Amino acid sequence: MHDEVTLERSLLYIQQHHVDQFKTIAQEMKEFDEIIQDGGLNVKDAWIIAFTVWLHFLPDKNNIIHSAEKSIYYPANFLLLNALINNPTFKQFKRYQTSPDLIYLASLTLANGINQWIYSIMEKYNLMDLYNRNRDRIYFDSHLGNSEEINLLAKNQARFVKACVIELKTNSYNQTIRNSCNEAIRIYEQFSNSNRNN
Numbered sequence: 001m002h003d004e005v006t007l008e009r010s011l012l013y014i015q016q017h018h019v020d021q022f023k024t025i026a027q028e029m030k031e032f033d034e035i036i037q038d039g040g041l042n043v044k045d046a047w048i049i050a051f052t053v054w055l056h057f058l059p060d061k062n063n064i065i066h067s068a069e070k071s072i073y074y075p076a077n078f079l080l081l082n083a084l085i086n087n088p089t090f091k092q093f094k095r096y097q098t099s100p101d102l103i104y105l106a107s108l109t110l111a112n113g114i115n116q117w118i119y120s121i122m123e124k125y126n127l128m129d130l131y132n133r134n135r136d137r138i139y140f141d142s143h144l145g146n147s148e149e150i151n152l153l154a155k156n157q158a159r160f161v162k163a164c165v166i167e168l169k170t171n172s173y174n175q176t177i178r179n180s181c182n183e184a185i186r187i188y189e190q191f192s193n194s195n196r197n198n
Contacts, residue, residue, distance in 0.1 A: 002026040002033075004044040005051045009140040011070045011077060012055055022051050025104050032187070035108040040118025040131060045139045050111035052077075056085050057094055057103045073143035073153060076160045080114060083168055089178045101191070106184035113180035117173060125163035130156050 005026075007019050026033075036046045055064050071078045084090055090110075097103060122131045133156070142153045167173065 002047050002051075004047050004138065009048050009138070010055075011052055011067055011074060011081070011140075013065050013067055014055065018055060018058075019051075022054055025100065029101065029104055032105060032108060035105075035187075036112050037115070039112070039115030040120075040122050041115055041134050041139050042136075045134065046111050046115045048140050049114060050107045052081065053084070053110045053114075054104065054107035056081075056090075057107060070143070073150070074140075074157065076157050076164055079161055079164055079168075080118075080173070083173055084110070084114070084177060087174060087177045089174070089181055093181045099188070102184060102188040105188050105191075106181055109180040109184040109187070110177065113176045113183075117176045120172075121160070121163050121167055124167075127159060127163060130160060 002023055005019055005022060007014065007016055010019075036043055036050060039046060041049070058064060066078060066081075093106060097106070119131065122128055143150065145153065
């Protein structure tokens with residue numbers, strides 16, 4: 001499923017080597033693909049979230065910046081991304097965890113956690129029409145639609161952002177990040193122990 005990760009679908013200004021590097025790691029660690037599950041977005045889109053999270057784990061010297069154009073189309077994603085990168089648990093994890101395998105696993109667990117959190121928001125705030133709309137398409141290609149589709153995207157983004165702003169005032173998103181980082185460490189320790197025993 002990581003084949004859905006492309007330069008064009010990135011929410012960030014990046015280069016092809018970033019995509020290639022992520023896909024190489026994903027191929028080497030494909031036994032963990034099942035971490036990514038359907039949630040508010042489908043599995044294909046969740047892989048794009050994982051890639052975005054992984055890019056934010058890269059050292060700051062990589063100068064990964066947000067795409068101004070994509071921020072117009074996907075404000076909800078940038079709201080959640082900013083909440084992630086400013087989260088104390090995420091910052092601490094980025095600062096102290098240097099294993100490329102652990103960082104990759106954290107990208108997967110965080111993407112899945114965020115995707116499940118998105119679903120819970122859709123359910124809680126009666127936005128299941130957004131869930132249904134995202135089932136059979138690549139959400140991160142929505143900005144490529146015709147003017148009617150882009151207008152609908154903007155309206156749906158506004159509805160979801162409103163729900164997110166309310167929910168981000170609670171601790172649910174921070175708890176999702178904390179739980180996802182802890183899950184990554186647990187999986188990594190099991191993975192490391194099994195490799196030592198082989």
